[in-house]
Amino acid sequence: MGSQPESRSIKEDLTLNSSDNQEFKVHSYHCKAHSTVLRDMLESPGLNESAIPIDATGSHLRLFLNLMTRWEVLNPSDSGTWLRLLELCDKYDFHLVRRRLKQRLRSHSYKSPWDAFCIASHLDELDLAKKAIKRFGSLKGDRDIELGRMPIKMASQPTLPYLLGLLHGKNLVAHSDDPSWAAVSEIFYPAT
Missing domain, CATH: 3.30.710.10 (Potassium Channel Kv1.1; Chain A)
Structure with a gap:
């Protein structure tokens, strides 16, 4: 029962x-x-x-x-x-x-912006993905998102277009006046 x-x-x-x-x-x-x-x-x-x-x-x-x-x-x-x-x-x-x-x-x-980003990628929910990316900046310690050091298991969680869009967005803002996750979320778009 x-x-x-x-x-x-x-x-x-x-x-x-x-x-x-x-x-x-x-x-x-x-x-x-x-x-x-x-x-x-x-x-x-x-x-x-x-x-x-x-x-x-x-x-x-x-x-x-x-x-x-x-x-x-x-x-x-x-x-x-x-x-x-x-x-x-x-x-x-x-x-x-x-x-x-x-x-x-x-x-x-x-609470879990990376999980939300991954789920949004599978649902193709661009607005939710952008909100999650903006919240990456609140992660500290071993929860911090470092794209250059991301383990393969973690990198395989979102869909490839969303992961590539995230990498591209981070690269675009890396040398700008505002290299924050909020800036990445503003320009984020999945790769096509």
């Missing part, structure tokens, strides 16, 4: 199965209200499934369902989880959850 979303009410009438075979009892009206894909599926006269398979692990689905029904939920712990949840939003047409995730990502960029 430990694989249920945090909040349970009186009558969950739908079971969602994760890709790792965890079952989640939910209210169908939440799914219908948030997802046109699931609404169409659930209102189909030919549906005789007792459980709907969802292409997500139990941990991702639990977080996703909590984001759908609650506001006070922890943020995803890593960029892969952020991207996976946003992918689920697109696949099942969960516009409100997607919008909530993007709002949270903007806040997350204050």
